Amino acid sequence: MARTWAIAGVDLHLELTGTRVRAALESALREAVRTGRLAAGTRLPSSRTLAVAEGWLTARSGSGTRVAARPAVPTPSAVPSPLALRPAHGHDLRAGSPDVSMFPRTAWTAAARRALQTAPPQALAYGHTCGLPELRTALAGYLARARGVHADPERIVVCAGFAQALGLLSRVLRSRGATTVAVEAYGHPQHAEIIAAEGLRARPVPVDAHGAVIGTPADALLLTPAHQFPLGVTLAAHRRTEAVRWAHETGGLVIEDDYDGEFRYDRQPVGALQALAPEHVVYAGTASKSLAPGLRLAWLVLPAHLLEEVTEAKRLADGHTSTLDQLTLAELVTRGDYDRQIRRCRLAYRRRRDRLTAALHREVPHVRVAGVSAGLHALLTLPRGTDEQDLVTRAARRGLALEALTTYRRPSEADTPEPYGPALVVGYATPPPHAYTAALARLCATLADRR
């Protein structure tokens, strides 16, 4: 299907195949710049704008008419506002972001003031590459008690978000001669991009009801054991044992992406896989879900044999992570504010989860809800034969941004049949509290309409 989209007064021709609307948008934009049709100075739309445009184009893909969004871009250098493309009264139930309105502004400001008042001047000079000792000590204590991580402050490297952490690890693996990182067949598209950007191949491995299937030949294995993203499965005990055995036998490295491990609602907490084999598993945690993604604060707990090389990669990447943010986070963790924030968020997200499942059960009982014992998102499995993309399109018409499971699929080389049926990934943390009821109503209406 071909569509046209306009930016800065230039029409871009898009070949829309399946759900790859955003890829088509990006490719058309690059091509237009390359061929000079778009002035070289033109500011390209942000990833978020593209996502909104994607929903917008998709929403109109059934209409058969030419789409020309023509966002209000008066000069080549202006940034098209996401709002210019966003449907009126838009709601967003896509996954990946927490409820940023829960960021503890007062506690953060107070901690930042205290930290800055008491820090010696030297704390503001070039700092420790691995992170402030105070923060690493505080994190080691927190990770041990909250996630069962085998954590030593000397093994921690504070990073600018998981994206940087994965990039540094990939770079070190590559310099050691690695070629392949096994990744779960569903996951965050950016992670595979980061791995590829460092010259490694991301090889998808199947995920079943017990989590990732272990055994694919690779130099490293990137897992989300506590709560698979986005399927929501917890890595089963026997799979954990297999992962550790795989690492022991092959010398492969397991990378544990514990992106939402703190947010478990129903069962006993699932401890970190890292504790089973601290010399074979890298643990990666983040403040992106517990505080805010904008902070860009994450941490690695490393096997001894990787410490020197990851530190060196971090030194060359940016020296170290922002000292003031680190001082503040250390203060929050040390004073117990961080634990309080986690508890507060866990309660709020659990309530949202309960409202989501109750509404779906009541309004659209044919939709199966999975992966909701933890985290900030749910997997909504749809009756066989449902057209995922059609549903996303119809939701967009109702002013609701949704994401099909296919968005997160990493096609395997063997091109095995799709084990996960038509489904939606619903992130229930994103809408602000006052908009949650309306967002749920639109979701249910869209799904009910489908029958």
Added chain:
Amino acid sequence: MARTWAIAGVDLHLELTGTRVRAALESALREAVRTGRLAAGTRLPSSRTLAVAEGWLTARSGSGTRVAARPAVPTPSAVPSPLALRPAHGHDLRAGSPDVSMFPRTAWTAAARRALQTAPPQALAYGHTCGLPELRTALAGYLARARGVHADPERIVVCAGFAQALGLLSRVLRSRGATTVAVEAYGHPQHAEIIAAEGLRARPVPVDAHGAVIGTPADALLLTPAHQFPLGVTLAAHRRTEAVRWAHETGGLVIEDDYDGEFRYDRQPVGALQALAPEHVVYAGTASKSLAPGLRLAWLVLPAHLLEEVTEAKRLADGHTSTLDQLTLAELVTRGDYDRQIRRCRLAYRRRRDRLTAALHREVPHVRVAGVSAGLHALLTLPRGTDEQDLVTRAARRGLALEALTTYRRPSEADTPEPYGPALVVGYATPPPHAYTAALARLCATLADRR
């Protein structure tokens, strides 16, 4: 000369050749880990510790006795404190860091509070890859008026320090097929390392009294035009013209590292080279000297043709730079606090500079002082035949850390004769205000002793 140094109870054998003490230390440490003599979990000394150890070892290199510093490292995982190796009553006149005691804590805290109180929740979610629009707008205004930069907010990418900025640029250049970056024959050792880590060759070009000599074949040219680091020369007008012509004719990219451009004392400000050819010169600025290195805040102003690729590299590197730090800096710049801070620092550094030159003129008139019309460091040229390293050693005995010019030398391929005589690079911003008098006294005593 061979020396032994002990860490974690293991003696390391060092071959000290000329001034490469730190390189020998680092190499011995790596070797010990590689061969298993140091437990793989051993925390290696920080770069700062090594620097102090370097001074310490150098200070004792004339004694002919075995050196075994044996810092107090009770377990393999403990971090040896720099203080354990630092000479008693130590002073530091090495270059590269500002006076961090001048960081405007009150203004920063107030700006951070205001910024966080007024920012919409969405500001804390994943942000713009290039940086907050508010900050880019504020920086564009500041750079235009303070440095004459041809600055458009849409061409700015906020980075985690110049280290990251140079890494992103190198990565983009490499992906375009570049192989070589010309660098000044004297400069920050880390910059060449960053270039090399991205697979490019750093090729030194000579620096004379007019600044860098233009014309070496390369894909890019990294310059410090306002105040060459560390020689202190300003790039002459005809050299600026040559640099722009070189870029036009060869398609090469000029990278302008304006690391201390705000701190000019005697003459009219030297504007940014970038303004002469904004499509051929990348301008790089930083808050490391004006506020604090620990913030890790820097900014690139990019030619249009690089914008998309640098943004993509930044997206994969860490998504974006810490939002809270960006919000706060935007607030400081917008309210004029940043300009006030620059003026305050300029005045303080100018006074320090005047005290340095007066003391040297009075106490050691045989030492020629250069490069002091700007910046935070001076080049002290010593009489022909002076042994730089011997002077550094004797300073260390007096409890003063100094750095020889040789530390910053990037040996050229042609191995041309050394044009810059024995000299010291003296950073006069580093000592806290109360220690400056004592630091100067030790410097003069060391230099006087030499006669």
